[in-house]
Amino acid sequence: MVQAYILIQTEVGKARDVAATIAGITGVAQVEAVTGPYDVIVLTEARNVDELGKLVVSKVQAVAGITRTLTCSVVHL
Numbered sequence: 001m002v003q004a005y006i007l008i009q010t011e012v013g014k015a016r017d018v019a020a021t022i023a024g025i026t027g028v029a030q031v032e033a034v035t036g037p038y039d040v041i042v043l044t045e046a047r048n049v050d051e052l053g054k055l056v057v058s059k060v061q062a063v064a065g066i067t068r069t070l071t072c073s074v075v076h077l
Helices: 015-023 049-060
Strands: 002-010 028-033 040-046 066-073
Touching: 002 015, 002 049, 015 028, 015 040, 040 049, 049 066
Parallel strands: none
Antiparallel strands: 002 040, 002 066, 028 040
C-alpha cells in the first residue's frame, strides 16, 4: 500500500466544491479544507506508485477549480 498527501491550491471560493468532489474519488481516504498556503489536503491510498500517479493525474488534477497540486509520498522511517 502506497499513501500520499496531496496539497491543493484552488481558485478563490472553490475550496468547498473541490473538497466535496475529491471526497467521492476512489482511493481518497480523507479530505480536509485547511487554512494557509493550501486550501485542501487529501490523503490518498493506492496499491503501487503507478496507481497513485494515475489517481493524482487522471482524477484529482482533473477536478474543476484546482490551480496547483503538490504530492507528498508517505515514507515509513
